[in-house]
Amino acid sequence: MSDESFLSWPFFEDRHRALAAALDAWAGENLPVDHGDVDAACKGLVAGLGAGGWLQHSGAGIGEKLDVRSLCLIRETLARHDGLADFAFAMQGLGMGAVSLFGSDVQRAWLARTRAGAAIAGFALTEPASGSDVAATSTLAVRGQGGWVLNGEKIYISNGGIADVYVIIARTGEAPGAKGLSAFLLPADTPGLRVVERIEVIAPHPLAHLALQDVILPETALIGRAGDGFKIAMSVLDVFRSTVGAAALGFARRALDEALARVKSRRIQGAALAELQIVQGHIADMALQIDAAALLIYRAAWVKDQGAARVSREAAMAKLYATEAAQKVIDMAVQLHGGDGVRHGVVVEALYREIRALRIYEGASDVQRVVIARSILG
Known part of the structure; x- marks a missing residue:
């Protein structure tokens, strides 16, 4: 049993201590899972975490706030039991983080699904020529056909290839550099989005290189305001x-x-x-x-x-x-x-x-x- 004395620190409330104990018990019964088929394992973990109610903590509904202490306790506990379980939980939160913080009521329909474990989320930020330098994002989104047309590439995208929906950062050009980016909600079945390659890494996780070719999104796909992507x-x-x-x-x-x-x-x-x-x-x-x-x-x-x-x-x-x-x-x-x-x-x-x-x-x-x-x- 790992040291639990830190839970008595004044950072935490009784609800956090109860959450940590309940999740540790659940993880002890359900983790680790077989990692032989990583895609299947991640899909199963998302479904299981959703059924257990744990994914409700991964996002915030209308009038709710993300509780970061709960997020941290859940990730710490899951990582201690199974790294892939931590990954599956984390990506539901990170993938829908923009919607939790800035999303419209229409966009929150996807958030409800990811929190239930009924849909898998991805966050498409990194590009082949811009990793740490987000301001150098080159994927373009231009107004057209009643909405937006996107072209570009994203790489090292977690849940790439298995996600049902992505949040994608693209350049809309309101100003140079970081001030000219916007965020969009992109369903994975949108025409023009394709998986260029699945990427294998030392600790197996579902990662992919994605390409967007004339991807058409409606105006309602814009998260927040144009130019607020960074x-x-x-x-x-x-x-x-x-x-x-x-x-x-x-x-x-x-x-x-x-x-x-x-x-x-x-x-x-x-x-x-x-x-x-x-x-x-x-x-x-x-x-x-x-x-x-x-x-x-x-x-x-x-x-x-x-x-x-x-x-x-x-x-x-x-x-x-x-x-x-x-x-x-x-x-x-x-x-x-x-x-x-x-x-x-x-x-x-x-x-x-x-x-x-x-x-x-x-x-x-x-x-x-x-x-x-x-x-x-x-």
């Missing part, structure tokens, strides 16, 4: 960056659990590994990094839940520290397992593959450093 995208990331740190925290907690079991049971020269002072030092470092990450994550979530308009600095600190620390914690867990640590199918080996992408997506670590530095320099 603001919308950054507002979504402002909420969900803390949750990436929470997923990393879940991976790190599981790695520490596995390392503790290993050093207590593995013997060397007639004594348990845990009796060696050097091993105790490693365990102390792992625990320290986990607690520090948790403090940063739940501070950022708490500040946002208290009504802060933006938490860019706090969220950047949480994501940066938590993902980098989790990489170190998991690497040490692999080291403490010796040869078994790199054996396919061992938990820490899977965690080693899972954690690496978190230091890249939703703002790479060096991008977070820029965000933090700019907030300090003013």
